[in-house]
Amino acid sequence: xxxxxxxxxxxxxxxxxxxxxxxxxxxxxxxxxxxxxxxxxxxxxxxxxxxxxxxxxxxxxxxxxxxxxxxxxxxxxxxxxxxxxxxxxxxxxxxxxxxxxxxxxxxxxxxxxxxxxxxxxxxxxxxxxxxxxxxxxxxxxxxxxxxxxxxxxxxxxxxxxxxxxxxxxxxxxxxxxxxxxxxxxxxxxxxxx
Ligand SMILES: Cc1cc2nc3c(=O)[nH]c(=O)nc-3n(C[C@H](O)[C@H](O)[C@H](O)COP(=O)(O)O)c2cc1C
Numbered sequence: 057x058x059x060x061x062x063x064x065x066x067x068x069x070x071x072x073x074x075x076x077x078x079x080x081x082x083x084x085x086x087x088x089x090x091x092x093x094x095x096x097x098x099x100x101x102x103x104x105x106x107x108x109x110x111x112x113x114x115x116x117x118x119x120x121x122x123x124x125x126x127x128x129x130x131x132x133x134x135x136x137x138x139x140x141x142x143x144x145x146x147x148x149x150x151x152x153x154x155x156x157x158x159x160x161x162x163x164x165x166x167x168x169x170x171x172x173x174x175x176x177x178x179x180x181x182x183x184x185x186x187x188x189x190x191x192x193x194x195x196x197x198x199x200x201x202x203x204x205x206x207x208x209x210x211x212x213x214x215x216x217x218x219x220x221x222x223x224x225x226x227x228x229x230x231x232x233x234x235x236x237x238x239x240x241x242x243x244x245x246x247x248x249x
Contacts, residue, residue: 057086057087057130057131057245057248057249058087058089058128058129058130058131059081059086059087059088059089059129059130059131059132059133059244060088060089060091060125060126060128060129060131060132060133061074061077061078061088061089061090061091061133061135062091062093062121062125062126062132062133062134062135062147062150063090063091063092063093063118063134063135063136063171064092064093064095064135064136064137064143064144064146064147064150065092065115065135065137066095066098066101066102066107066112066137067102067105067107067108067221067225068107068108068111068112068115068228069137069173069219069221069225069227069228069229070135070136070137070171070172070173071092071111071115071135072111072228072229073135073171073173073217073219073229073233073237074090074133074135074171075090076229076233076234076237077133077135077171077217077237077240077241078090079237080237080238080240080241080242081241081244081245083238083241084241084242084245086241086245089119090118091118091119091120091121091125092115092116092118092119092120092121093120093121093144093146093147093149093150094120094121094146094149094150095146098112098116099112099116121150122153123150123153123154123156123157126154126157126163126166127157127162127163129166130166130167130248131166131167131168131169131200131244131248132166132167132168132169132192132197133168133169133170133171134147134168134169134170134171134188134191135170135171135172136170136171136172136173136184136187136188137172137173137174137184138172138173138174138175138179138180138181138183138184139184140180141179141180141183141184142180142183142184142187143172143184143187143188147188148187151191154191154195157195158194158195161195161196163195163196163197164195164196164197165196165197165198166195166197166198167197167198167199167200167244167247167248168188168189168192168197168198168199168200169199169200169216169240169244170184170185170188170189170199170215170216170217171185171216171217171218171219172184172185172188172216172217172218172219173218173219173220173221173229174218174219174220174221175220175221175222175223175225176220176222176223177220179220181213181218181220182213182215182218184218185213185215185216185218186215188215188216189215199215200243200244200247200248201214201215202214202215202216202217202240202243203243206236206239206240206243207235207236207239210232210235210236212236217233217236217237217240219233
């Protein structure tokens with residue numbers, strides 16, 4: 057099974073979350089590759105707001121995603137920051153570029169999962185996760201739901217994993233997200249065998 061993880065990130069949180077999931081797939085011996093979604097303004101924002109430049113440099117070393125990169129994957133993971141209760145425009149641009157596959161439903165039958173980060177619990181991360189699944193539905197891609205007992209004792213949305221980064225974006229994914237991504241990777245592998 058070939059897994060592609062498509063991530064948009066500027067201040068690094070969504071990248072770190074997606075990287076944890078990629079690592080969890082690798083630990084299971086799976087072929088998983090992270091791609092970054094194109095963002096022409098990313099570097100300027102990192103400079104202007106004095107964000108973590110080293111982490112952004114590392115993120116920029118990922119291959120830049122094109123719609124064509126979706127095609128060879130069996131399982132697709134989309135990881136987006138929540139921007140105004142939705143996926144970022146950059147992630148949406150990748151979705152819209154996949155229109156080349158839409159008329160012949162060429163992505164149909166693939167499976168997908170969603171990750172989102174957001175500043176606050178009231179900021180609409182669930183809506184960003186659901187926007188990913190709405191795209192999937194239009195493409196005939198099968199969303200893998202997250203069962204409520206994926207990690208016993210932890211409440212998780214059925215739509216994917218989300219991480220709250222605080223209003224200044226300083227709360228990095230940590231040990232809780234490592235547990236969640238490890239469990240999610242195992243679940244995805246079990247469901248997509
Ligand atoms: C343009 C913009 C819009 C945002 N909109 C929301 C929002 O609607 N709800 C929310 O909780 N956080 C919002 N945030 C905060 C980001 O979702 C949060 O900082 C996220 O972790 C950033 O991801 P990154 O660190 O991967 O760049 C917004 C941030 C930006 C830059």
